[in-house]
Amino acid sequence: MILGVHDLAVTRGGIAILDGVGFGLRAGEALILRGPNGIGKTTLLRTVAGLQPPRAGRMELPPEGAAYAGHADGLKATLSVTENLTFWARIYGQSDIAPALAAMELEALAGRPAQNLSAGQKRRLGLARLLVTGRRLWLLDEPTVSLDAASVGLFAKAVRRHLASGGAALMATHIDLGLDEARVLDLTPFRAKPAAPGQGGGFDDQFDGAFA
Amino acid sequence: MILGVHDLAVTRGGIAILDGVGFGLRAGEALILRGPNGIGKTTLLRTVAGLQPPRAGRMELPPEGAAYAGHADGLKATLSVTENLTFWARIYGQSDIAPALAAMELEALAGRPAQNLSAGQKRRLGLARLLVTGRRLWLLDEPTVSLDAASVGLFAKAVRRHLASGGAALMATHIDLGLDEARVLDLTPFRAKPAAPGQGGGFDDQFDGAFA
Amino acid sequence: MLALLLRDLRLATRAGGGFGLSLAFFLIVTVLVPFGVGPEGGILARIAPGILWVGALLSCLLSLDRIFALDREDGSLDLLATAPIPLEGVVAAKALAHWLTTGLPLTLGAPVLGVLLHLPGSGFAWLTLSLLLGTPALSVIGTFGAALTVGLKRGGLLLSLLVLPLYIPTLIFGAEAARRGSEGLATATPLLMLAGITAGAVAMLPFASAAAIRVNLR
Amino acid sequence: MLALLLRDLRLATRAGGGFGLSLAFFLIVTVLVPFGVGPEGGILARIAPGILWVGALLSCLLSLDRIFALDREDGSLDLLATAPIPLEGVVAAKALAHWLTTGLPLTLGAPVLGVLLHLPGSGFAWLTLSLLLGTPALSVIGTFGAALTVGLKRGGLLLSLLVLPLYIPTLIFGAEAARRGSEGLATATPLLMLAGITAGAVAMLPFASAAAIRVNLR
Amino acid sequence: MSIWEYANPKKFMQTSSWALPWVTGLAVVTLLTGLVWGFFFTPDDFRQGATVKIIYIHVPSAMMAINAWAMMLVTSLIWLIRRHHVSVLAAKAAAPIGMTMTLIALFTGAIWGQPMWGTWWAWDPRLTSFLILFLFYLGYIALWEAVDDPDTAADLTSVLCLVGSVFALLSRYAVLFWNQGLHQGASLSLDKEEHVADVFAWPLWISMAGFVLLFITLVLLRTRTEIRSRRLRALEARERMA
Amino acid sequence: MVELGKYAGTVLGAYGVTLALLLGLVWMTLRQGAKMRKRLEAQEKRMGRNG
Numbered sequence A, B: 001m002i003l004g005v006h007d008l009a010v011t012r013g014g015i016a017i018l019d020g021v022g023f024g025l026r027a028g029e030a031l032i033l034r035g036p037n038g039i040g041k042t043t044l045l046r047t048v049a050g051l052q053p054p055r056a057g058r059m060e061l062p063p064e065g066a067a068y069a070g071h072a073d074g075l076k077a078t079l080s081v082t083e084n085l086t087f088w089a090r091i092y093g094q095s096d097i098a099p100a101l102a103a104m105e106l107e108a109l110a111g112r113p114a115q116n117l118s119a120g121q122k123r124r125l126g127l128a129r130l131l132v133t134g135r136r137l138w139l140l141d142e143p144t145v146s147l148d149a150a151s152v153g154l155f156a157k158a159v160r161r162h163l164a165s166g167g168a169a170l171m172a173t174h175i176d177l178g179l180d181e182a183r184v185l186d187l188t189p190f191r192a193k194p195a196a197p198g199q200g201g202g203f204d205d206q207f208d209g210a211f212a
Numbered sequence C, D: 001m002l003a004l005l006l007r008d009l010r011l012a013t014r015a016g017g018g019f020g021l022s023l024a025f026f027l028i029v030t031v032l033v034p035f036g037v038g039p040e041g042g043i044l045a046r047i048a049p050g051i052l053w054v055g056a057l058l059s060c061l062l063s064l065d066r067i068f069a070l071d072r073e074d075g076s077l078d079l080l081a082t083a084p085i086p087l088e089g090v091v092a093a094k095a096l097a098h099w100l101t102t103g104l105p106l107t108l109g110a111p112v113l114g115v116l117l118h119l120p121g122s123g124f125a126w127l128t129l130s131l132l133l134g135t136p137a138l139s140v141i142g143t144f145g146a147a148l149t150v151g152l153k154r155g156g157l158l159l160s161l162l163v164l165p166l167y168i169p170t171l172i173f174g175a176e177a178a179r180r181g182s183e184g185l186a187t188a189t190p191l192l193m194l195a196g197i198t199a200g201a202v203a204m205l206p207f208a209s210a211a212a213i214r215v216n217l218r
Numbered sequence E: 001m002s003i004w005e006y007a008n009p010k011k012f013m014q015t016s017s018w019a020l021p022w023v024t025g026l027a028v029v030t031l032l033t034g035l036v037w038g039f040f041f042t043p044d045d046f047r048q049g050a051t052v053k054i055i056y057i058h059v060p061s062a063m064m065a066i067n068a069w070a071m072m073l074v075t076s077l078i079w080l081i082r083r084h085h086v087s088v089l090a091a092k093a094a095a096p097i098g099m100t101m102t103l104i105a106l107f108t109g110a111i112w113g114q115p116m117w118g119t120w121w122a123w124d125p126r127l128t129s130f131l132i133l134f135l136f137y138l139g140y141i142a143l144w145e146a147v148d149d150p151d152t153a154a155d156l157t158s159v160l161c162l163v164g165s166v167f168a169l170l171s172r173y174a175v176l177f178w179n180q181g182l183h184q185g186a187s188l189s190l191d192k193e194e195h196v197a198d199v200f201a202w203p204l205w206i207s208m209a210g211f212v213l214l215f216i217t218l219v220l221l222r223t224r225t226e227i228r229s230r231r232l233r234a235l236e237a238r239e240r241m242a
Numbered sequence F: 001m002v003e004l005g006k007y008a009g010t011v012l013g014a015y016g017v018t019l020a021l022l023l024g025l026v027w028m029t030l031r032q033g034a035k036m037r038k039r040l041e042a043q044e045k046r047m048g049r050n051g
């Protein structure tokens, strides 16, 4: 078991968004989060990544943590493709970026400053970063935004290779990634219900009756 | 004829990207631009919008200009949904924002500051802005990024209504918008070829032989 | 245009919008100077008009990058450039909004800070008048600098570098008027020059700024 | 961590990265003061150490928002926070990079600007020494302020407002040491205090900064 | 044949490569003549002593500092009006030279000021104007560095040069109003009283000519480098698209 | 040799600074020129003279 999530509740801006979310992810498995806009996919992924604390529930994560890729790609506009990728590789203690460049077909752009890439090329570079983290668990928030069909294919191939080598991936997306083997979890049923009066655990739920 | 584009060449960072692009758009028509990442869809749309000068060719635009919606939505994080929309309506000399809110199902979020919207909700607000411009020609760059299936449906409905009322739309996208009546133009064949030595019109093409 | 002005004023007065912060910065610069040069009243009184002008100028400077950079980042500037209002009007509305949220409060706040620096009694009126005449020029010139650097990531310091030499004539005449006023000398010439600079800058620079923005957007 | 330090230095020295610009700002503040207070050598000499310290402090201040804001905007900070290096280390590397690109150049540039303000000959060595001891504290304290405001759009002026009170002790002792030095008095006490502030800030503040960033990210 | 033909880089490269050896040679000869004559073979001034020898570098560099900016103004205008690429590249090429000239005038003036006025620096109007000019150069160069699309940078720096020139003039008057100053008046003027003696004037004229020629040489060299870098950019773009 | 008297330091300093700055400028100009020429030649060799 790489990731276990039990009865998790997440909040955004102090307000409960999702409640009672639970799932597990074994080596070689991928799970796709779905749900309408604003249901809380981004919030859930950030919580699992450890960027914000859960409101309730429990998570089991690999000891070394997960590799997170959000809406923004963490690229420096004035550094070249190679320099950007090398930096992240060194941060994660890796050294070889050539396979990542090859996997996302970025070799031809290697010397180009990131600011001169198109939207999709930037995104491909952002995904190449995942390959140099060496982490087993990937958390991806709408990874294929702006990608054309060929690049979505590259991405799917990279995910498959990652799964085959014993990794796992949790992804939020609205479109079809072409990863038929992945399980799908629709978050709609977990939408948080307003806490019953006096029942919620947080400070904000303890007011009922205070101003009688 | 709402938009006529003849033999257009566009540049990015001083470098020719597309060459000889031509198409026409009549009232009630929609055209979808396709092509791999980095082919120049964004650049073409910005050129048609008048944000950058074409390198060559001719465009016929409606006298009042076009409504452009790019990757960024032009939202102010601290203003509410209503305030954001009212501002753009006033800039375009319109006053009624209620239909736009309704078309994008934003009524429930009307008082919420834009910073507290999810990625898809922001995008919906960005598209609602188009409805308050009163312009006949829409130029849309990846309009459905981050939208869920239901919102893509809303968007398609809004475009159809716009076309039915005599408008036209030019859109760049990688995914299926469910607008089957729209024509599709693949930009791949228009990729600019390096100017033949000494033939190009720009300063950068006049060098050949300069260093003999 | 009015819509734009009102929106900018509303944004500035919202939380995090920066209204009052440049006034606060002015306060802090004025407070730091006595810590730096020591507390003797005589010297402070002597340098007060100059320091207040320099402080007002710096606070103005620091708020310049808000003029266009935010609109550029969230795409509003692209949309404004394709909207049915002339870009010169956009620029003028932005400069006016900047003056209303920065220059005017600084002008009104300066006399209060003058007390901290032992500004002589006769100097208050002249200080206020010179700031009132001079700060519009600071806003308009600053808008030009902001327009030049709008395409650059965090152009803040470059912006300062470009704008400061342009500010020098305004500073010289403004501080000179305030200093002469506080020493009881004639102030007509520097005040006239100041008014001339402001009038000229307001009349001409919006065109240069709009041109710079057009270049930066393409 | 070393990778981060090197990246930040590289980013700073790239075009538009802001290296040298804070030095330029220092130069400009120093130049503006005579325009404000008038050209008389005696007065300038008297206020020179204080103005130079205030100028160095302000230039330092203006470059603070680059420390984290850019990384926040492009998502790097989220990624660094989930990376296998302690956030305290990230903060320390950032503060060091800031000092190397700001505090150190300011220290080296100050004597040259001293000439413009007629700093007395005996003052140069003490000015440099006090800046050398004091600027690391400015960088570390500034990093803390930047960490507190990292979540805010254009928090620049708010950042100044938060950091300036924290800068005051450093400024007082630094300027005092420089002033006494230029007047030929004993400087040991303020210099010792300055060294103490720097040592304390370097030892403690990175923890507070890392905590602030964690809070701001969630 | 009009000067607009030099908008073609090929034409400019050919002509400049033909002219360069001549201009360079002439520059070296005049500069050496002027400076050697001035340094070794002129008498001391009765009031200023040997320091008067500084005039042979101070005045020409001060003059070139202003002339370089004037040239940048003209070439920038030509770019804005006629889209003459070589013209704006020449403006870009001239800026670091003008800035160096400004620095030389400032440093030699400061060194001269030490014995003459007893201070390295005084807020004299002419000195102050030069300091401001230095800031303008700095801003202009920094803007070129910061923008990476060459035509965008050309447009922005040209607008800055235009607006900056107006404000530079304005500063000059402001500074004169602000402080009357210690500095020498123009000593090569026709006014008899102020006229420097002929023994000093000849080498001064020659080294001024030398500075002008040196400026032309350097502008040509640097413009050629700028044109090459545009060429390299264009080739790299072609390679990328191929 | 010329006699500079008590102003030797001043005059030599001024000439020294000037020479240093001028030589620095000339050296930078030539070095940048040579570097650009080399890069351009390498690129032209790689691509053929006209791309």
Ligand code: HEM
Binding pocket: E055, E058, E059, E062, E063, E105, E106, E107, E108, E109, E110, E111, E112, E113, E114, E116, E117, E126, E127, E128, E130, E131, E183, E184, E185, E186, E187, E188
């Ligand atoms: C740092 C400071 C200085 C600067 C920026 C400066 C600037 C200038 C300029 C621009 C000129 C040319 C004026 C013209 O030809 O119209 C000039 C000329 C001259 N300067 Fe300076 N100067 C400085 C310091 C000094 C000092 C300290 C002295 C000596 C006492 C001095 C003596 C002269 C003389 C003798 C001339 C030639 C007279 C003339 O042609 O105007 N300068 N200086």
Ligand SMILES: Nc1ncnc2c1ncn2[C@@H]1O[C@H](COP(=O)(O)OP(=O)(O)OP(=O)(O)O)[C@@H](O)[C@H]1O
Binding pocket: A115, A116, A117, A118, A119, A120, A121, A146, A148, B012, B013, B014, B015, B017, B035, B036, B037, B038, B039, B040, B041, B042, B043, B044
């Ligand atoms: N400043 C620049 N200088 C040089 N080339 C650039 C610059 N900016 C972008 N490019 C290049 O211009 C080309 C066109 O980019 P554009 O953004 O128009 O592509 P796009 O079709 O919108 O791609 P996507 O689908 O990925 O958004 C890309 O190959 C990109 O790498």
Ligand SMILES: Nc1ncnc2c1ncn2[C@@H]1O[C@H](COP(=O)(O)OP(=O)(O)OP(=O)(O)O)[C@@H](O)[C@H]1O
Binding pocket: A012, A013, A014, A015, A017, A035, A036, A037, A038, A039, A040, A041, A042, A043, A044, B115, B116, B117, B118, B119, B120, B121, B146
């Ligand atoms: N600061 C905030 N305060 C209160 N509510 C917020 C805040 N930020 C976001 N929200 C709300 O939290 C909910 C969850 O947002 P989240 O970004 O996680 O959605 P999402 O599932 O990723 O949506 P999308 O598919 O549109 O990206 C949304 O309804 C949003 O409006």
Ligand SMILES: [Mg+2]
Binding pocket: A041, A042, A043, A141, B118, B119, B120
């Ligand atoms: Mg989301």
Ligand SMILES: [Mg+2]
Binding pocket: A118, A119, A120, B041, B042, B043, B141
């Ligand atoms: Mg695009």
